Amino acid sequence: MTEIEGATTTPAHDPRRFRDALGWFTTGVAVVTTGVPGGAPIGITVNSFSSVSLDPPLVLWCLDKKSDTLAAFEAATHFTVNVLREDHREISARLSRKGDHSLAGLAVVERESGCPALREALAHFECEVEARHDAGDHVIMIGRVLNFDYAEDGRPLLYHRGGYQMLPPL
Numbered sequence: 001m002t003e004i005e006g007a008t009t010t011p012a013h014d015p016r017r018f019r020d021a022l023g024w025f026t027t028g029v030a031v032v033t034t035g036v037p038g039g040a041p042i043g044i045t046v047n048s049f050s051s052v053s054l055d056p057p058l059v060l061w062c063l064d065k066k067s068d069t070l071a072a073f074e075a076a077t078h079f080t081v082n083v084l085r086e087d088h089r090e091i092s093a094r095l096s097r098k099g100d101h102s103l104a105g106l107a108v109v110e111r112e113s114g115c116p117a118l119r120e121a122l123a124h125f126e127c128e129v130e131a132r133h134d135a136g137d138h139v140i141m142i143g144r145v146l147n148f149d150y151a152e153d154g155r156p157l158l159y160h161r162g163g164y165q166m167l168p169p170l
């Protein structure tokens, strides 16, 4: 029995169809950046970013435990969430490639905490790590927002059903 005409209800342990169903939940795209002691800063593309709490100001994102960046983010005391613009597909694609999380060649500014940030992002949330929660094959990273800024205009990059999208023209 299904609530959606013509659709088949699938047990949640079918990962392919589970992903497909989640793909209907359209999101923005962000890059989470952090410094690496003794190394070059890194960034990873995510769409699991979410607001959590206004007071205190908390946000979260989820990191795949299989990610090459896991050790860096488990050691990090701070990270910055950079919300991407619609013309940032290349940055998104580059920082979602396995083995390539370097920010070399990108316009980067260092924030108060020493965390790098992508200069052209639509919004930045500079965070102190508040908590990390083990959650299945991911780790939920909760950040306390220390400061933020945002552009007065611009258009976000969207992620929908496994591909990039843009807002329709105004």
Ligand SMILES: Cc1cc2nc3c(=O)[nH]c(=O)nc-3n(C[C@H](O)[C@H](O)[C@H](O)COP(=O)(O)O)c2cc1C
Pocket: 029, 044, 045, 046, 047, 048, 049, 061, 062, 063, 064, 066, 067, 068, 069, 092, 093, 095, 096, 097, 098, 099, 100, 101, 159
């Ligand atoms: C639009 C988009 C959203 C993504 N969201 C996440 C995410 O929320 N969490 C995550 O761990 N990986 C996410 N990924 C995958 C990572 O960006 C990246 O592909 C993966 O981490 C590469 O492997 P590595 O981290 O081992 O180098 C996303 C990729 C894309 C293209």
